[in-house]
Amino acid sequence: MIDRAVVVGAGLIGTSIALALREHGVRVGLYDPDARNLRLACDIGAGEAVDPADAGPPADVAVVAAPPAVVPRALLGAQRAGLAHVYTDAASVKAGVVAEAARIGCDMASYVPGHPMGGREKSGPAAARSDLFLGRSWVLCPTAEAGPKAVAAVTELARLCGGEPVAMAPDAHDRAVALVSHAPHVASSAVAARLVEGEAEALRLSGQGVRDVTRIAGGDPGLWTEILGHNPGPVADVLEAMAADLAGAAERLRAEQRGTGGGIRDILERGRAGRDRIPGKHGEPERAASRYTELAVVLPDEPGALGRLFAEVGAAGVNIEDVRMDHSPGQPLGLAQLSVLPEAAGPLAASLKEQGWSVHG
Amino acid sequence: MIDRAVVVGAGLIGTSIALALREHGVRVGLYDPDARNLRLACDIGAGEAVDPADAGPPADVAVVAAPPAVVPRALLGAQRAGLAHVYTDAASVKAGVVAEAARIGCDMASYVPGHPMGGREKSGPAAARSDLFLGRSWVLCPTAEAGPKAVAAVTELARLCGGEPVAMAPDAHDRAVALVSHAPHVASSAVAARLVEGEAEALRLSGQGVRDVTRIAGGDPGLWTEILGHNPGPVADVLEAMAADLAGAAERLRAEQRGTGGGIRDILERGRAGRDRIPGKHGEPERAASRYTELAVVLPDEPGALGRLFAEVGAAGVNIEDVRMDHSPGQPLGLAQLSVLPEAAGPLAASLKEQGWSVHG
Numbered sequence: 001m002i003d004r005a006v007v008v009g010a011g012l013i014g015t016s017i018a019l020a021l022r023e024h025g026v027r028v029g030l031y032d033p034d035a036r037n038l039r040l041a042c043d044i045g046a047g048e049a050v051d052p053a054d055a056g057p058p059a060d061v062a063v064v065a066a067p068p069a070v071v072p073r074a075l076l077g078a079q080r081a082g083l084a085h086v087y088t089d090a091a092s093v094k095a096g097v098v099a100e101a102a103r104i105g106c107d108m109a110s111y112v113p114g115h116p117m118g119g120r121e122k123s124g125p126a127a128a129r130s131d132l133f134l135g136r137s138w139v140l141c142p143t144a145e146a147g148p149k150a151v152a153a154v155t156e157l158a159r160l161c162g163g164e165p166v167a168m169a170p171d172a173h174d175r176a177v178a179l180v181s182h183a184p185h186v187a188s189s190a191v192a193a194r195l196v197e198g199e200a201e202a203l204r205l206s207g208q209g210v211r212d213v214t215r216i217a218g219g220d221p222g223l224w225t226e227i228l229g230h231n232p233g234p235v236a237d238v239l240e241a242m243a244a245d246l247a248g249a250a251e252r253l254r255a256e257q258r259g260t261g262g263g264i265r266d267i268l269e270r271g272r273a274g275r276d277r278i279p280g281k282h283g284e285p286e287r288a289a290s291r292y293t294e295l296a297v298v299l300p301d302e303p304g305a306l307g308r309l310f311a312e313v314g315a316a317g318v319n320i321e322d323v324r325m326d327h328s329p330g331q332p333l334g335l336a337q338l339s340v341l342p343e344a345a346g347p348l349a350a351s352l353k354e355q356g357w358s359v360h361g
Numbered sequence: 362m363i364d365r366a367v368v369v370g371a372g373l374i375g376t377s378i379a380l381a382l383r384e385h386g387v388r389v390g391l392y393d394p395d396a397r398n399l400r401l402a403c404d405i406g407a408g409e410a411v412d413p414a415d416a417g418p419p420a421d422v423a424v425v426a427a428p429p430a431v432v433p434r435a436l437l438g439a440q441r442a443g444l445a446h447v448y449t450d451a452a453s454v455k456a457g458v459v460a461e462a463a464r465i466g467c468d469m470a471s472y473v474p475g476h477p478m479g480g481r482e483k484s485g486p487a488a489a490r491s492d493l494f495l496g497r498s499w500v501l502c503p504t505a506e507a508g509p510k511a512v513a514a515v516t517e518l519a520r521l522c523g524g525e526p527v528a529m530a531p532d533a534h535d536r537a538v539a540l541v542s543h544a545p546h547v548a549s550s551a552v553a554a555r556l557v558e559g560e561a562e563a564l565r566l567s568g569q570g571v572r573d574v575t576r577i578a579g580g581d582p583g584l585w586t587e588i589l590g591h592n593p594g595p596v597a598d599v600l601e602a603m604a605a606d607l608a609g610a611a612e613r614l615r616a617e618q619r620g621t622g623g624g625i626r627d628i629l630e631r632g633r634a635g636r637d638r639i640p641g642k643h644g645e646p647e648r649a650a651s652r653y654t655e656l657a658v659v660l661p662d663e664p665g666a667l668g669r670l671f672a673e674v675g676a677a678g679v680n681i682e683d684v685r686m687d688h689s690p691g692q693p694l695g696l697a698q699l700s701v702l703p704e705a706a707g708p709l710a711a712s713l714k715e716q717g718w719s720v721h722g
Contacts, residue, residue, distance in 0.1 A: 117568050131657075131721065137566050166565060176563030184552050184571045186625065189632025190606040191548045194540060194599055196635040202537030204527065205498050206639045207478050209577040210545045216570045217636045221629035228625055232614035238555055239614070243607035245551040250600040253593035264547070264589055268582035271550025274557040275578045278567045296487045298405060306684070307668075307675025314668030323667065323684060335405060335487060360401050360487065 002026055002156055006050060006062040006083045008074055010034075010041035012120060013090045014065030015128035018046035020161035023130050029055060041125040052081045059084040061153050063114075067223065068093050068230045072100040079107050086153040088114040092177060093230040094141045094170035108145040112154040115139040115173065116163050117181075123220060131162060138163030141170045178234035185216050185224060186235065187242055192217035292321050293345035297336045298358035309336060309357065316351050318344045363387055363517055367411060367423040367444045369435055371395075371402035373481060374451045375426030376489035379407035381522040384491050390416060402486040413442045420445040422514050424475075428584065429454050429591045433461040440468050447514040449475040453538060454591035455502045455531035469506040473515040476500040476534065477524050478542075484581055492523060499524030502531045539595035546577050546585060547596065548603055553578035653682045653700035656710055659719035660697050670697060670718065677712050679705045 005021055007014045010032035018028045018041065028047030032038040042049050062084035064074045068091040075087060087110055091097050098113050117139065118132040138158035142151045158165045168176065192214040195203060228235055249264045256263060299305050313320060322339035340348055349359045366382050368375045371393035379389045379402065389408030393399040403410055411417075423445035425435045429452040436448055448471055452458050459474050478500065479493040499519035503512045519526045529537070553575040556564060589596055610625045617624060660666050674681060683700035701709055710720045 117566050119568065119570070136568065139566065166562070168562065172560075172562065173566075176560070176566050179555060179559045179563050180567045180571045183555065184574045186610050186628065187548055187552045187607065188570075188574050189628050190603045190610070191545050192633070192635035193606055193628055193631035194544065194602060194635060195638050196631055198540045198635075198638070199537070201527075201529065201533070202540050203638050204640055205478050205500065205534075205537050206541045207480060207497065209480070209549075210541045211639060212573045212576050213545045213549050214632070214636045214639070215573050217629075217632035219629075219633075221626055221633055224629050225624055225626040228614065229617055232618040236611040236614040236618070239607045239611040241555060242551045243604045243611065245554055246548065246600045246604035246607065249547050249551070250597040250604065253589065253597040253600070256590055257593040257597070263586060265582055265586040267547065267550050267554055268578075268580075268585050270554035270557055271575070271578035272553070272580075272582055274553035274555060274559075275575045277556050277559070277561075277564050278572060278575070279561075279565055296401070302680070304675030304678075306681055307671040307673075310668035310671040312668075314665035317665075319665075320667050337487065358404055360404070 002060045002153065002160060004059040005029070005157070006031065006052075006055065006059045006078075007047065007065055008032075008052070008062060008078055008083070009065035010037045010046065010125050011065060012123045012125070012127050013116065013118075013132075014063065015041045015044070015046045015125040016118065016130065016132040017063055017065060017090070017116070017157075017161055019044070019128055019130035020133065021157075022047060024160045026160065029059065037125050041128070044125065044128070046125065046128065052078065052083060055081065055083055058082050061086045061088065061157055063087075063157070064089040067091070067226055068097050069226060071097050072104055072106065075101055075111060076104055076106050079110070085110065086150040087111045088140075088154045088157065090114060090116055091230075092181070092227050094139070094173045096230050098141065098143060098170050102143075108143050109147050110150050111143075112146050112150050113141040113143070113170065114154055114158065115141075115177070116158065116161065118163075123223065133158075134162035136163055137166045139166050139168050139173050141168055141173055174231050175234045178231055178238050182228055182231055182235045183238035183242065185219065186228065186239055188214055188217040292339035293342045295338045295340065295345055295349055295352075296360040297338060297352060298360075299336050306336065309352075312352065312355055312357075313338070313348065316348055318348045363421045363514065363521060365420040366390070366518070367392065367413075367416065367420045367439075368408065368426060369393075369413070369423060369439055369444070370426035371398045371407065371486050372426060373484045373486070373488050374477065374479075374493075375424065376402045376405075376407045376486040377479065377491065377493040378424055378426060378451070378477070378518075378522055380405070380489055380491035381494065382518075383408065385521045387521065390420065398486050402489070405486065405489070407486065407489065413439065413444060416442065416444055419443050422447045422449065422518055424448075424518070425450040428452070428587055429458050430587055432458050433465055433467060436462055436472060437465055437467050440471070446471065447511045448472045449501075449515045449518065451475060451477055452591075453542070453588050455500070455534045457591045459502065459504060459531050463504075469504050470508045471511050472504075473507050473511050474502040474504070474531065475515055475519065476502075476538070477519065477522065479524075484584070494519075495523035497524050498527045500527050500529050500534050502529060502534055535592050536595045539592055539599050543589055543592055543596045544599035544603065546580065547589065547600055549575055549578040654703045654706035656699045656701065656706055656713075657721040658697045658699060658713060659721075667697065670713075673713065673716055673718075674699070674709065677709055679709045 004027045006029040007018045029050035030047040066074050071089045071091045116133045117136045155165045252264045324337040365388045367390040368379045390411035391408040432450045432452045477494045478497045516526045613625045685698040
């Protein structure tokens with residue numbers, strides 16, 4: 001049972017962890033060398049300021065929420081001050097941090113390295129939110145020395161914050177985040193970097209696509225230089241493969257321009273296949289199309305229309321796996337896209353049609 | 362004054378144009394060689410089916426909303442059938458389409474090539490929405506032969522659909538969309554293609570960042586192969602520069618790994634600068650959803666849960682403007698994100714909480 005926690009580092013991640021813990025009644029002590037961050041985090045209810053040099057009896061767990069380069073020293077300091085019985089961190093790279101912590105003499109029995117996979121392009125305590133980790137993976141990388149009680153406490157911490165604990169070796173973690181986070185960040189920057197020299201007239205044509213692709217390129221270059229610098233090998237591996245794919249696509253387009261065939265369908269197909277592998281509900285691929293059947297139901301825009309629809313779906317005993325609304329403001333009719341198990345689609349469509357709904361698909 | 366229009370092609374773009382025109386009282390005739398698409402588009406109120414061979418007197422304007430390879434022939438057919446006084450298209454590449462239309466003998470005086478810059482990763486009439494072009498640029502590429510009345514009519518069409526008419530030469534258009542749309546699409550695919558061989562454990566760590574970067578990679582590979590194949594030179598130029606940036610970043614990370622300096626802050630800084638050049642919300646009305654307040658309701662994964670929720674929302678007399686489902690992988694609970702009018706949010710939250718729902722936000 002985590003009753004009391006200390007969070008060292010009141011930035012986006014530390015403050016969000018503190019807020020989540022507070023929602024579960026955990027008493028939280030906060031520390032940050034930046035007095036303004038600390039004051040703001042306390043003001044928004046993330047906890048009470050503590051002086052690490054005089055923090056009283058050890059808390060159940062201490063979280064070092066600091067940049068990768070700072071974590072080992074901050075952890076050592078926290079352990080020497082006896083802040084808690086158990087320690088974790090939240091740095092987004094793990095192998096280097098763990099090796100350095102061991103090298104400088106941190107107690108590895110009470111330390112369970114962690115990485116909650118929540119984040120925003122904003123930073124600082126003002127951007128913190130208690131649901132930042134809700135439903136996100138929370139990687140734990142316990143070393144061989146880690147005690148079972150320490151692992152249990154940090155696992156509980158992750159769950160209290162709404163995260164899904166996932167155990168991984170530090171190296172596997174770093175390769176994984178290179179693939180799904182660090183290299184995509186650099187790719188986003190590479191797309192956005194092209195816009196620097198684009199004509200204003202061209203930039204005006206930007207739609208949602210390029211906005212989405214370049215959103216994370218808006219992140220703090222200093223922070224990301226540090227993150228990437230702590231994970232250089234795995235990130236370089238992925239970037240090299242991406243660069244080869246893009247150069248190959250350019251070459252095939254040149255061939256098409258010369259009329260010597262080409263076609264770049266291959267990279268687009270591989271891209272869609274890769275995109276489909278991003279997990280969604282219950283760890284299934286996010287795109288439900290492979291598993292579920294979609295029914296489009298025309299929906300009058302009036303109070304209770306969705307209620308009536310779902311009441312009738314519920315009465316038919318059918319579970320809706322996913323629902324999307326395609327609804328144009330000011331338009332009399334909307335569409336509800338219902339994803340259901342394939343075997344339920346036919347009977348459900350028939351039953352809804354019988355009750356006067358217009359059903360497609 | 363556009364009083365009557367014909368839309369040839371009832372896919373995402375054509376149906377969205379038709380819906381937007383209908384909101385302004387324009388009578389819309391629809392045609393699509395795919396009878397199912399046509400029926401669905403008519404059913405959601407986009408217009409009435411017409412037979413191009415027997416369409417009656419010419420409409421004020423006809424829109425050929427077809428893939429680039431199809432536009433010239435479809436335009437010629439529409440002109441020969443006398444569908445309208447003025448013609449436009451919506452193909453996302455222009456130079457090749459315009460040249461081919463002229464070559465096969467289309468009437469270039471009544472044809473004003475166009476490209477509305479709205480889209481979604483979904484296709485087909487079910488995904489159409491009347492606000493797809495709201496605040497988006499709508500490029501017009503009138504040739505020297507185009508009559509002023511034709512240009513005026515197509516400009517009015519763009520405005521009726523909520524778009525911002527922008528005049529550009531076909532070549533400048535194609536270079537611009539290579540930069541802000543076509544090359545970013547390939548880059549998104551290159552990021553997503555890396556995920557094909559990633560371990561499932563790694564994929565589980567996917568957060569919002571990689572989801573955003575790879576969203577457009579979910580688009581139809583066939584359609585995009587065609588789009589890119591019509592704009593090979595300008596796209597290849599951008600892809601080559603991106604590939605060089607990524608290869609350079611990988612090289613610098615390798616140097617950092619060897620301890621010989623490096624650091625990839627440069628590409629991150631350039632990326633942020635480029636990202637900042639994407640025009641903001643000025644002159645671009647916020648998407649309708651942002652007028653609403655979001656409530657997050659925790660949802661047990663069982664038949665009828667959504668039905669019960671929506672029945673209770675309906676009983677409260679509240680209209681749901683939009684709904685999104687956030688499912689967390691491997692977690693028994695999902696989140697339904699309900700968008701409602703701001704003044705309805707407080708009372709609805711209170712009423713749902715009273716009935717035992719866990720409501721956030």
